[in-house]
């Protein structure tokens with residue numbers, strides 16, 4: 001089969017032919033209908049060899065959807081032909097975190113050598129994808145896999161982040177989304193669907209700010225050195241109850257810290273390498289700062305139910321498998337509006 005692989009450190013990913021995977025006991029083989037392209041892959045491909053946590057070559061793609069093509073021995077709960085989305089942050093399934101469905105924080109994944117598809121295990125930007133266990137599949141039913149597949153990461157990750165801050169996002173509050181890209185444009189819609197907060201979106205691109213408005217941001221602000229002051233102005237000097245940073249660079253983390261309210265939350269989701277020093281006087285009183293990873297199995301089911309209710313619509317650009325390297329180039333250049341989705345089987 002054809003697959004998009006990251007093959008050598010620092011090089012662009014390539015479409016190659018690899019052996020067709022076959023499901024072993026307990027595994028499920030999917031014929032991939034759609035696979036999303038995440039900026040995290042670009043971060044991973046910029047890391048030096050010593051920082052890479054997995055060996056190369058690696059088939060990319062950690063947002064996957066497909067139809068069940070074959071079942072390994074002993075698999076129950078799914079049938080050949082089912083349309084499913086893949087829960088990506090695979091864990092052991094039995095530790096205390098996994099028992100709560102929070103496999104993104106599995107206590108034993110590292111020790112057992114368990115990795116997410118596209119982030120260590122062979123990923124979804126291929127004609128077929130091997131899934132380690134049926135519990136990592138969520139039925140899509142009538143949902144369109146192409147428009148839904150980004151919700152497995154670009155939806156689930158902001159959903160998990162926003163859920164932690166829900167108690168603070170009461171009517172009259174303000175939520176800030178920094179970076180209105182793949183994750184950010186979904187985050188804006190989730191905030192509108194889940195809270196009564198006023199949503200302020202920041203980006204460096206006019207096109208992304210236009211998308212932010214289109215998907216429900218009440219205010220848009222250019223992300224520059226004056227952005228925090230502008231947010232304070234918009235909030236009567238008080239700042240925002242929650243700031244979600246989907247860039248995570250030094251300047252955006254600084255904006256987040258300067259824009260957050262007393263007792264507010266800063267959530268750094270982006271892998272931009274920045275950080276926010278926390279200490280008395282460096283952030284407003286009692287502000288909390290966290291850096292979460294992906295989301296839980298239960299949360300993915302909730303996000304898909306929100307999509308089913310019509311509350312979130314991902315803006316997608318589609319590409320063939322042969323065009324996948326170009327999709328990464330466009331994402332790297334900041335030219336993807338919404339999410340790029342690869343259709344490996346046309």
Ligand code: NAD
Nearest residue numbers: 039040179180181182183203204208223246270271293294
């Ligand atoms: P994306 O490229 O689709 O979106 C990034 C957006 O940020 C773009 O709209 C871009 O114009 C904007 N931007 C760039 N610099 C900016 C700045 N200084 N201020 C404001 N906006 C700026 O990327 P994505 O796929 O949505 O991913 C966003 C980030 O989240 C990436 O760093 C990615 O690695 C990370 N991520 C983290 C997790 C996690 O679990 N923590 C999961 C998925 C993605």
Ligand code: ZN
Nearest residue numbers: 038040062153
């Ligand atoms: Zn991702």
Ligand code: ZN
Nearest residue numbers: 092095098106
């Ligand atoms: Zn576990």
